Amino acid sequence: MKYFIKTYGCQMNVADSGGMEKGLLARGWERGESVDGAGLVVVNTCSVREHAESKAMSFVGELVERRQKGEDFRIIVAGCMAERMKDTLKKRFPLVDLVVGAKDIKRFAKLIENIPGVIPADKKSEVSEPSGISAFVTIMRGCENFCSYCIVPYVRGPEVSRPADEIIEEITARAANGAKEVTLLGQNVNSYHGKSANGATAFPELLEKINAIPGIERIRFMTSHPKDAGDELIKAVTRLPKVCEHVHLPLQSGSDKILAAMNRGYTLAGYSKVVNALRAACPDVSITTDILIGFPGETQEDFEQTLRAVNDIQFDFIFAFKYSPRPGTAAAAKPDDVARDVKEKRHAAILSSLNGIATQKNATLLHTEQEVLVEEKRAGQWVGRTRTNKKVFFESVLVLTGKTVLVGIKRTKINSLYGTFIKIAG
Ligand code: SF4
Structure with a gap:
Protein backbone atom coordinates (compact mmCIF):
# COMPACT_ATOMS: atom_id res chain seq x y z
CA MET A 1 0.00 0.00 0.00
CA LYS A 124 6.61 -3.05 12.25
CA SER A 125 10.33 -3.05 11.79
CA GLU A 126 13.19 -0.63 12.20
CA VAL A 127 13.92 1.39 9.08
CA SER A 128 17.29 2.92 8.43
CA GLU A 129 17.77 6.68 8.32
CA PRO A 130 16.88 8.19 4.93
CA SER A 131 19.70 8.53 2.42
CA GLY A 132 20.64 11.77 0.64
CA ILE A 133 23.56 14.17 0.51
CA SER A 134 21.86 16.78 2.72
CA ALA A 135 20.24 15.83 6.01
CA PHE A 136 17.84 18.11 7.86
CA VAL A 137 17.91 17.31 11.55
CA THR A 138 15.61 18.93 14.12
CA ILE A 139 17.57 19.79 17.26
CA MET A 140 14.81 21.58 19.15
CA ARG A 141 11.10 22.16 18.96
CA GLY A 142 8.87 25.03 19.94
CA CYS A 143 9.62 28.61 20.84
CA GLU A 144 8.96 30.87 23.77
CA ASN A 145 9.97 34.22 22.34
CA PHE A 146 6.40 35.25 21.55
CA CYS A 147 7.19 37.69 18.76
CA SER A 148 3.88 39.47 18.63
CA TYR A 149 2.99 38.43 15.05
CA CYS A 150 4.00 34.78 15.33
CA ILE A 151 1.79 31.74 15.81
CA VAL A 152 4.66 29.28 16.40
CA PRO A 153 4.77 29.43 20.24
CA TYR A 154 1.04 28.62 20.29
CA VAL A 155 1.08 25.74 17.82
CA ARG A 156 4.47 24.21 18.62
CA GLY A 157 4.56 24.96 22.34
CA PRO A 158 7.52 25.94 24.53
CA GLU A 159 11.13 25.33 23.56
CA VAL A 160 12.34 21.75 24.06
CA SER A 161 15.88 20.77 23.06
CA ARG A 162 16.57 17.21 21.95
CA PRO A 163 19.27 15.40 23.95
CA ALA A 164 22.67 15.98 22.35
CA ASP A 165 23.54 12.27 22.28
CA GLU A 166 20.35 11.48 20.35
CA ILE A 167 21.20 14.17 17.76
CA ILE A 168 24.77 12.90 17.40
CA GLU A 169 23.47 9.36 16.96
CA GLU A 170 21.03 10.45 14.23
CA ILE A 171 23.66 12.46 12.35
CA THR A 172 26.18 9.61 12.60
CA ALA A 173 23.57 7.26 11.09
CA ARG A 174 22.77 9.77 8.34
CA ALA A 175 26.49 10.12 7.56
CA ALA A 176 26.78 6.32 7.34
CA ASN A 177 23.92 6.47 4.85
CA GLY A 178 25.66 8.98 2.59
CA ALA A 179 24.90 12.40 4.09
CA LYS A 180 27.74 14.89 3.64
CA GLU A 181 25.94 17.98 4.88
CA VAL A 182 23.68 18.47 7.87
CA THR A 183 21.33 21.38 8.51
CA LEU A 184 20.36 21.74 12.16
CA LEU A 185 16.81 22.99 12.56
CA GLY A 186 15.11 24.88 15.34
CA GLN A 187 13.06 28.05 15.73
CA ASN A 188 15.92 29.57 17.68
CA VAL A 189 18.99 27.34 17.50
CA ASN A 190 21.17 29.71 19.53
CA SER A 191 19.21 28.94 22.65
CA TYR A 192 19.65 25.16 22.20
CA HIS A 193 20.36 23.55 25.54
CA GLY A 194 20.22 19.78 25.34
CA LYS A 195 20.97 17.15 27.92
CA SER A 196 23.94 14.87 27.34
CA ALA A 197 25.79 12.19 29.27
CA ASN A 198 28.16 14.84 30.67
CA GLY A 199 25.48 17.35 31.66
CA ALA A 200 24.01 20.13 29.53
CA THR A 201 25.22 20.99 26.03
CA ALA A 202 24.87 24.50 24.60
CA PHE A 203 24.69 25.19 20.86
CA PRO A 204 28.40 25.95 20.27
CA GLU A 205 29.33 22.69 22.04
CA LEU A 206 26.80 20.79 19.95
CA LEU A 207 28.42 22.22 16.81
CA GLU A 208 31.77 21.08 18.10
CA LYS A 209 30.52 17.51 18.62
CA ILE A 210 28.97 17.39 15.15
CA ASN A 211 32.16 18.80 13.68
CA ALA A 212 33.89 15.63 14.90
CA ILE A 213 31.52 13.20 13.12
CA PRO A 214 33.39 11.39 10.32
CA GLY A 215 31.77 11.71 6.88
CA ILE A 216 30.00 14.99 7.62
CA GLU A 217 31.73 17.72 5.61
CA ARG A 218 29.43 20.68 6.11
CA ILE A 219 27.26 21.93 8.96
CA ARG A 220 24.51 24.51 8.53
CA PHE A 221 21.88 25.72 10.97
CA MET A 222 18.74 27.79 11.06
CA THR A 223 17.20 29.87 12.42
CA SER A 224 19.37 32.12 14.58
CA HIS A 225 17.70 34.79 16.67
CA PRO A 226 19.68 38.07 16.60
CA LYS A 227 19.16 38.62 20.32
CA ASP A 228 20.86 35.29 21.12
CA ALA A 229 23.58 35.30 18.45
CA GLY A 230 26.56 36.04 20.69
CA ASP A 231 30.34 35.77 20.53
CA GLU A 232 30.25 32.03 21.19
CA LEU A 233 28.32 31.46 17.98
CA ILE A 234 30.59 33.73 15.98
CA LYS A 235 33.61 31.87 17.34
CA ALA A 236 32.05 28.53 16.37
CA VAL A 237 31.45 29.72 12.79
CA THR A 238 35.04 30.86 12.43
CA ARG A 239 36.79 28.13 14.42
CA LEU A 240 35.04 24.92 13.35
CA PRO A 241 36.09 23.97 9.82
CA LYS A 242 32.87 22.16 8.90
CA VAL A 243 30.54 24.99 9.94
CA CYS A 244 29.62 26.86 6.76
CA GLU A 245 30.04 30.59 6.31
CA HIS A 246 26.34 31.35 6.09
CA VAL A 247 24.06 32.73 8.78
CA HIS A 248 20.34 33.30 8.38
CA LEU A 249 19.54 36.13 10.77
CA PRO A 250 15.97 37.46 10.52
CA LEU A 251 15.89 41.26 10.86
CA GLN A 252 12.11 41.66 10.24
CA SER A 253 12.19 45.49 10.37
CA GLY A 254 14.68 48.35 10.36
CA SER A 255 12.48 50.51 12.59
CA ASP A 256 13.15 50.29 16.33
CA LYS A 257 9.55 51.28 17.00
CA ILE A 258 8.27 48.33 14.93
CA LEU A 259 10.89 45.94 16.34
CA ALA A 260 9.67 46.80 19.85
CA ALA A 261 6.03 46.32 18.81
CA MET A 262 7.04 42.96 17.32
CA ASN A 263 8.66 42.04 20.67
CA ARG A 264 11.86 41.06 18.89
CA GLY A 265 14.18 41.95 21.76
CA TYR A 266 16.81 43.93 19.79
CA THR A 267 17.23 47.26 18.04
CA LEU A 268 18.62 47.90 14.57
CA ALA A 269 21.90 49.01 16.20
CA GLY A 270 22.08 45.74 18.18
CA TYR A 271 21.39 43.73 15.05
CA SER A 272 24.03 45.61 13.05
CA LYS A 273 26.55 44.97 15.81
CA VAL A 274 26.08 41.20 15.40
CA VAL A 275 26.43 41.50 11.61
CA ASN A 276 29.58 43.62 11.93
CA ALA A 277 31.12 41.18 14.41
CA LEU A 278 30.32 38.26 12.10
CA ARG A 279 31.84 40.01 9.10
CA ALA A 280 34.90 41.14 11.05
CA ALA A 281 35.55 37.56 12.19
CA CYS A 282 34.66 35.98 8.86
CA PRO A 283 34.76 38.42 5.91
CA ASP A 284 33.31 35.89 3.42
CA VAL A 285 30.24 35.06 5.49
CA SER A 286 26.95 35.32 3.64
CA ILE A 287 24.09 36.77 5.62
CA THR A 288 20.47 36.23 4.67
CA THR A 289 17.40 37.57 6.38
CA ASP A 290 13.60 37.72 6.69
CA ILE A 291 11.72 41.01 6.39
CA LEU A 292 8.09 41.33 7.47
CA ILE A 293 6.28 44.08 5.61
CA GLY A 294 3.18 45.96 6.72
CA PHE A 295 3.17 45.12 10.44
CA PRO A 296 0.37 47.08 12.21
CA GLY A 297 1.38 50.71 12.62
CA GLU A 298 4.22 50.56 10.03
CA THR A 299 4.38 54.09 8.60
CA GLN A 300 6.16 55.11 5.40
CA GLU A 301 9.01 56.41 7.58
CA ASP A 302 9.27 53.04 9.40
CA PHE A 303 9.38 51.27 6.07
CA GLU A 304 12.04 53.63 4.74
CA GLN A 305 14.16 52.78 7.77
CA THR A 306 13.82 49.11 6.79
CA LEU A 307 14.79 49.88 3.21
CA ARG A 308 17.80 51.88 4.41
CA ALA A 309 18.83 49.00 6.68
CA VAL A 310 18.56 46.57 3.75
CA ASN A 311 20.77 48.81 1.62
CA ASP A 312 23.27 49.43 4.43
CA ILE A 313 23.61 45.83 5.57
CA GLN A 314 23.78 44.40 2.02
CA PHE A 315 22.19 41.02 2.59
CA ASP A 316 23.02 38.11 0.32
CA PHE A 317 19.36 37.18 0.13
CA ILE A 318 16.07 38.33 1.64
CA PHE A 319 12.88 36.40 2.22
CA ALA A 320 10.28 39.17 2.26
CA PHE A 321 6.78 38.48 3.56
CA LYS A 322 3.63 40.56 3.78
CA TYR A 323 2.08 40.65 7.24
CA SER A 324 -1.22 38.86 7.81
CA PRO A 325 -2.78 38.66 11.29
CA ARG A 326 -2.60 35.24 12.96
CA PRO A 327 -5.57 34.77 15.27
CA GLY A 328 -4.61 34.53 18.93
CA THR A 329 -1.31 36.42 18.62
CA ALA A 330 -0.76 39.79 20.33
CA ALA A 331 -0.46 41.62 16.99
CA ALA A 332 -3.80 40.25 15.80
CA ALA A 333 -5.48 42.42 18.45
CA LYS A 334 -4.20 45.52 16.61
CA PRO A 335 -5.83 46.83 13.45
CA ASP A 336 -4.21 45.43 10.28
CA ASP A 337 -3.89 49.03 9.13
CA VAL A 338 -1.40 48.92 6.26
CA ALA A 339 -3.47 48.71 3.09
CA ARG A 340 -2.91 45.72 0.83
CA ASP A 341 -1.64 47.82 -2.10
CA VAL A 342 0.81 49.61 0.22
CA LYS A 343 2.12 46.23 1.41
CA GLU A 344 2.48 45.17 -2.23
CA LYS A 345 4.43 48.33 -3.09
CA ARG A 346 6.75 47.99 -0.09
CA HIS A 347 7.28 44.32 -0.86
CA ALA A 348 8.23 45.20 -4.44
CA ALA A 349 10.63 47.90 -3.20
CA ILE A 350 12.45 45.40 -0.94
CA LEU A 351 12.71 42.89 -3.77
CA SER A 352 14.01 45.50 -6.16
CA SER A 353 16.66 46.53 -3.63
CA LEU A 354 17.61 42.89 -3.11
CA ASN A 355 17.85 42.45 -6.86
CA GLY A 356 20.50 45.13 -7.14
CA ILE A 357 22.45 44.04 -4.06
CA ALA A 358 22.44 40.29 -4.74
CA THR A 359 23.28 40.75 -8.42
CA GLN A 360 26.22 42.96 -7.51
CA LYS A 361 27.40 40.66 -4.71
CA ASN A 362 27.27 37.56 -6.90
CA ALA A 363 29.10 39.42 -9.69
CA THR A 364 32.11 39.70 -7.36
CA LEU A 365 32.37 35.90 -7.59
CA LEU A 366 32.88 36.02 -11.35
CA HIS A 367 36.14 34.28 -12.40
CA THR A 368 36.68 32.87 -8.90
CA GLU A 369 36.99 29.17 -8.05
CA GLN A 370 34.26 27.92 -5.73
CA GLU A 371 34.12 24.76 -3.65
CA VAL A 372 30.78 23.13 -4.42
CA LEU A 373 29.12 20.15 -2.74
CA VAL A 374 27.23 18.46 -5.58
CA GLU A 375 23.64 17.48 -4.78
CA GLU A 376 22.09 16.17 -7.99
CA LYS A 377 21.87 16.35 -11.78
CA ARG A 378 18.97 18.41 -13.10
CA ALA A 379 18.15 18.80 -16.80
CA GLY A 380 21.67 17.73 -17.79
CA GLN A 381 23.43 20.04 -15.34
CA TRP A 382 25.01 19.30 -12.00
CA VAL A 383 23.64 21.40 -9.12
CA GLY A 384 25.36 22.05 -5.83
CA ARG A 385 26.04 24.77 -3.28
CA THR A 386 28.97 26.80 -2.14
CA ARG A 387 29.76 26.91 1.57
CA THR A 388 28.01 30.30 1.57
CA ASN A 389 24.84 28.57 0.30
CA LYS A 390 24.87 29.90 -3.27
CA LYS A 391 23.47 27.54 -5.86
CA VAL A 392 25.94 26.60 -8.62
CA PHE A 393 25.17 24.94 -11.98
CA PHE A 394 27.81 23.31 -14.18
CA GLU A 395 28.31 20.47 -16.65
CA SER A 396 30.48 17.37 -16.43
CA VAL A 397 30.33 13.83 -17.78
CA LEU A 398 31.59 12.47 -14.45
CA VAL A 399 29.25 11.09 -11.81
CA LEU A 400 29.59 13.70 -9.07
CA THR A 401 26.69 13.25 -6.64
CA GLY A 402 28.00 13.85 -3.10
CA LYS A 403 31.44 14.97 -4.29
CA THR A 404 33.01 18.28 -3.36
CA VAL A 405 34.35 19.86 -6.53
CA LEU A 406 35.99 23.07 -7.67
CA VAL A 407 34.01 25.12 -10.19
CA GLY A 408 35.24 28.19 -12.08
CA ILE A 409 32.44 30.78 -12.07
CA LYS A 410 31.67 32.14 -15.55
CA ARG A 411 28.24 33.75 -15.16
CA THR A 412 26.21 35.00 -12.20
CA LYS A 413 22.56 35.83 -11.57
CA ILE A 414 20.61 37.13 -8.59
CA ASN A 415 20.30 33.72 -6.93
CA SER A 416 22.58 31.36 -8.82
CA LEU A 417 26.05 30.96 -10.28
CA TYR A 418 27.06 29.14 -13.47
CA GLY A 419 30.50 27.74 -14.14
CA THR A 420 32.80 25.09 -15.50
CA PHE A 421 34.02 22.01 -13.69
CA ILE A 422 37.70 22.18 -12.71
CA LYS A 423 38.33 19.11 -10.56
CA ILE A 424 37.20 17.04 -7.63
CA ALA A 425 38.51 18.81 -4.53
CA GLY A 426 41.28 16.89 -2.77
S1 SF4 B 1 9.32 34.59 14.92
FE1 SF4 B 1 10.71 32.93 15.47
S2 SF4 B 1 11.55 33.59 17.45
FE2 SF4 B 1 9.72 34.82 17.13
S3 SF4 B 1 8.07 33.66 18.15
FE3 SF4 B 1 8.08 33.02 15.99
S4 SF4 B 1 9.35 31.20 15.95
FE4 SF4 B 1 9.78 32.24 17.90
Missing part, protein backbone atom coordinates in the same frame (compact mmCIF):
# COMPACT_ATOMS: atom_id res chain seq x y z
CA LYS A 2 1.34 3.45 -0.90
CA TYR A 3 1.33 6.72 1.04
CA PHE A 4 1.78 10.26 -0.23
CA ILE A 5 2.86 13.19 1.95
CA LYS A 6 2.18 16.77 0.88
CA THR A 7 4.31 19.21 2.89
CA TYR A 8 3.65 22.94 3.28
CA GLY A 9 5.87 25.47 5.03
CA CYS A 10 9.37 25.50 6.44
CA GLN A 11 12.30 23.06 6.56
CA MET A 12 11.14 22.02 10.02
CA ASN A 13 7.98 20.66 8.41
CA VAL A 14 10.09 18.91 5.77
CA ALA A 15 12.04 17.25 8.61
CA ASP A 16 8.77 16.34 10.39
CA SER A 17 7.47 14.78 7.17
CA GLY A 18 10.67 12.72 7.07
CA GLY A 19 9.91 11.47 10.60
CA MET A 20 6.32 10.56 9.65
CA GLU A 21 7.65 8.79 6.58
CA LYS A 22 9.88 6.63 8.78
CA GLY A 23 6.84 5.64 10.87
CA LEU A 24 4.93 4.64 7.74
CA LEU A 25 7.83 2.73 6.17
CA ALA A 26 8.30 0.83 9.43
CA ARG A 27 4.68 -0.27 9.17
CA GLY A 28 5.03 -1.73 5.73
CA TRP A 29 3.91 1.26 3.67
CA GLU A 30 5.63 2.30 0.45
CA ARG A 31 6.27 5.83 -0.73
CA GLY A 32 4.02 7.06 -3.56
CA GLU A 33 4.69 10.10 -5.74
CA SER A 34 1.14 11.49 -5.88
CA VAL A 35 -2.38 11.13 -4.52
CA ASP A 36 -3.24 8.87 -7.46
CA GLY A 37 -2.95 5.29 -6.30
CA ALA A 38 -2.17 6.22 -2.68
CA GLY A 39 -4.01 4.43 0.12
CA LEU A 40 -3.07 7.13 2.61
CA VAL A 41 -2.48 10.86 2.12
CA VAL A 42 -0.83 12.99 4.81
CA VAL A 43 -1.13 16.78 4.54
CA ASN A 44 1.59 18.38 6.69
CA THR A 45 0.38 21.94 7.15
CA CYS A 46 1.82 25.36 7.99
CA SER A 47 0.16 28.12 9.98
CA VAL A 48 2.70 30.88 9.83
CA ARG A 49 0.80 32.93 7.23
CA GLU A 50 -2.83 33.10 6.19
CA HIS A 51 -1.88 32.21 2.61
CA ALA A 52 -0.15 28.97 3.69
CA GLU A 53 -3.22 27.96 5.67
CA SER A 54 -5.66 28.61 2.84
CA LYS A 55 -3.52 26.59 0.41
CA ALA A 56 -3.44 23.60 2.78
CA MET A 57 -7.13 23.96 3.56
CA SER A 58 -8.11 23.89 -0.10
CA PHE A 59 -5.88 20.84 -0.72
CA VAL A 60 -7.67 19.02 2.12
CA GLY A 61 -10.97 20.13 0.53
CA GLU A 62 -9.91 18.58 -2.81
CA LEU A 63 -8.97 15.31 -1.11
CA VAL A 64 -12.29 15.14 0.69
CA GLU A 65 -14.11 15.77 -2.58
CA ARG A 66 -12.25 12.87 -4.22
CA ARG A 67 -13.24 10.64 -1.31
CA GLN A 68 -16.87 11.74 -1.68
CA LYS A 69 -16.72 10.81 -5.35
CA GLY A 70 -15.76 7.26 -4.38
CA GLU A 71 -11.94 7.18 -4.33
CA ASP A 72 -10.67 4.99 -1.55
CA PHE A 73 -7.86 6.44 0.57
CA ARG A 74 -7.36 7.66 4.13
CA ILE A 75 -6.64 11.32 4.94
CA ILE A 76 -4.44 12.59 7.77
CA VAL A 77 -3.98 16.31 8.42
CA ALA A 78 -0.86 17.08 10.47
CA GLY A 79 1.33 20.00 11.54
CA CYS A 80 0.80 23.57 12.67
CA MET A 81 -2.59 24.29 11.07
CA ALA A 82 -3.82 20.93 12.37
CA GLU A 83 -2.80 22.08 15.86
CA ARG A 84 -4.42 25.51 15.55
CA MET A 85 -7.64 24.42 13.86
CA LYS A 86 -8.10 20.88 15.17
CA ASP A 87 -11.80 21.29 15.99
CA THR A 88 -12.66 23.30 12.87
CA LEU A 89 -11.00 20.69 10.66
CA LYS A 90 -12.84 17.81 12.28
CA LYS A 91 -16.17 19.63 12.00
CA ARG A 92 -15.66 20.90 8.46
CA PHE A 93 -14.21 17.68 7.05
CA PRO A 94 -15.70 14.67 8.86
CA LEU A 95 -14.10 12.43 6.21
CA VAL A 96 -10.62 13.31 7.50
CA ASP A 97 -9.49 10.17 9.34
CA LEU A 98 -6.97 11.70 11.73
CA VAL A 99 -5.76 15.14 12.81
CA VAL A 100 -2.25 15.22 14.31
CA GLY A 101 -1.27 18.65 15.65
CA ALA A 102 2.35 19.86 15.66
CA LYS A 103 2.67 19.16 19.38
CA ASP A 104 1.75 15.48 18.79
CA ILE A 105 3.86 14.89 15.71
CA LYS A 106 6.39 12.80 17.64
CA ARG A 107 3.57 10.38 18.45
CA PHE A 108 2.49 10.14 14.78
CA ALA A 109 3.58 6.51 14.36
CA LYS A 110 1.53 5.45 17.40
CA LEU A 111 -1.50 7.56 16.46
CA ILE A 112 -1.83 6.16 12.93
CA GLU A 113 -2.31 2.71 14.40
CA ASN A 114 -5.73 3.94 15.55
CA ILE A 115 -7.02 4.16 11.98
CA PRO A 116 -9.06 0.97 11.74
CA GLY A 117 -7.80 -1.63 9.30
CA VAL A 118 -5.28 0.66 7.68
CA ILE A 119 -1.98 -0.01 9.37
CA PRO A 120 -0.59 -3.51 9.16
CA ALA A 121 0.70 -3.57 12.73
CA ASP A 122 2.49 -6.90 12.31
CA LYS A 123 4.92 -5.41 9.81
